[in-house]
Amino acid sequence: MCGVHLLVSTSDKNKDSILTMMQACQHRGPDHSSWEKVATGVYVAANRLKTLDLREEANQPLLHEDTGAVLSWNGFLYNYQDLRNQLIEEGVTFKSTSDGEVLLEWLIRKGKAGVKFIQGMYAFAFVHQRRVLLGRDPLGMKSLYIARNEQILACSSECRCLLESGLFPKKINKAQFSPYFYLRHALPQHSFYAGIDELAPGELMEIDLDSQKSQSDEIPIHVPGPGPSLELASFEEVLTNAVLKHLHADVPVGMILSGGADSSLLYHLWYKETGLTLPSYTVGFEHTYGGKYEDSGFAKRLAGKFGGHNQEVSLSPEWFLEHWPEYIEGLDQPVGDSAGFLTWAVAKKAKASVKILISGVGADELFSGYNRHIAFKQYLNHPEFWQWAAPLLKRVPFLGRGKQKFLSSIQGRAQRTFMNFAALSPLPEALADSLDPLYPKGNGDFKNALEWDRKMYMVQDLLKIHDNACMAHGIEGRAPFLDWQVVAMGKGLSEYELLHSGSKFWIKSILKKNGLDSIARRKKLGFGLPLKEWLTGHSGFRDCILGGVKEFGEHHSEQVPPEWRALVKQPDKFIAEQFLLLFNVFLLSGWMKANRL
Incomplete structure (x- = not known):
């Protein structure tokens, strides 16, 4: 996982800006940072988190000496070994064993027409023969933000890097307030900063450096062959292969283990195939509040079943209040989901032992x-x-x-x-x-x-908070359920099959088949803070949240949708029914204050 940066300017006066962009993103790639001048006014930079081939040969930006092509990219290619073998057959000699060099060589030889054959989570900036190619994976797992004016085009993995360049004004995008109150995030392809947009999932933008004209194409989810039908045996096989691919790395890998169906199945399939345990991490609270928050017990029993050791990240209102300022300072875009803070807390704990964290994100959106x-x-x-x-x-x-x-x-x-x-x-x-x-x-x-859930909630909420929370601590997040073969199987289900099967029938059936009935029967619980319980039971937490809501109302009342203006004036009256919205407004208020907006 890395930070991607591109600067295209009409002059060479902005060289220092690419350095500032790169320096602002070192948390995404703490292992190495560098930049290249591609042509007059054209710069590419990267921050690298080393996960495959830890040698200098795999550092970014990747420069191809023969053609002068340059690549900065962020992500992980699921099928890079297949692409690598094909390129070797075509006569390519590799200097490293990284997937980044495979992507560079593939783009040089196949161009934008070959991008559809690349399976993975990625965002990249590729410059070759006076053309820039910007790409984002079709599932929207990685972000690439773009800002431009008449003289400058810049893109980066995070909005803060574009703003730190000093080339663009920092101004709030007021059009995103209304969506935030109902969806808890900005709309697709937009950000909370005016003038900064996001490449759409699956968008492949080509820019001619001479004419400055650009055009975009769509990257499909391309899986060769007809693919197996979704039967239990074939689903287990495909998901097992996805787990093995996603846990392949040259650095330690851990898992966010909730004790629920999705992450438990991933852990089980890994152990069943390899006989190896994984470092696992689960959020726990001081009280389970009537069994509503008992993930840690389930996760401990599952890891113990295989001889593993599960580490509990214990959270309390006091811990939250102590660490919230650090979390909000590192938040690139506001997403009103307390799961982001939980993931951030897990990554903070896990960074001492691992550099990759596996999660079960995507399963709910695929299998209802x-x-x-x-x-x-x-x-x-x-x-x-x-x-x-x-x-x-x-x-x-x-x-x-x-x-x-x-x-x-x-x-x-x-x-x-x-x-x-x-x-x-x-x-x-x-x-x-x-x-x-x-x-x-x-x-x-x-x-x-x-x-719709995959397009809106998963991309704009879940994947953003997972990426931001992990990368804040220099950790790469991976999601085996979003392997392209697994996605193709899920999307291949008919309307009838989906309507006439139980919630996550295939996942739960494999769990039952493998003796994990108690997990399969476990009721679906949301991943988040016990907001209502803390708001009613802890005065310090309540005062902090309500104070932030009131402060937002005092400074930004004109941006509050009419039906919620009473909430920002008297938030204490809305604790019972609107505790989620109270937290969301508190987060937005804190984010705007931290960013001086």
């Missing part, structure tokens, strides 16, 4: 693991009934937060209904209208819903 998927199935079984009954039933008092959310989310169209299910609260009409063109089309209602 969220409560909203269960709710949407219920709606799809009788949509006309729910459209008629919801306005009546939601008037019934004391229904509870979950049932009220279900009823208030139902709209006349399945698409709008699921968009509401996936949001913190039902979307206002203007925001929903702006999101409609982004919603997947052409499949069944349920397949479209899963694709």
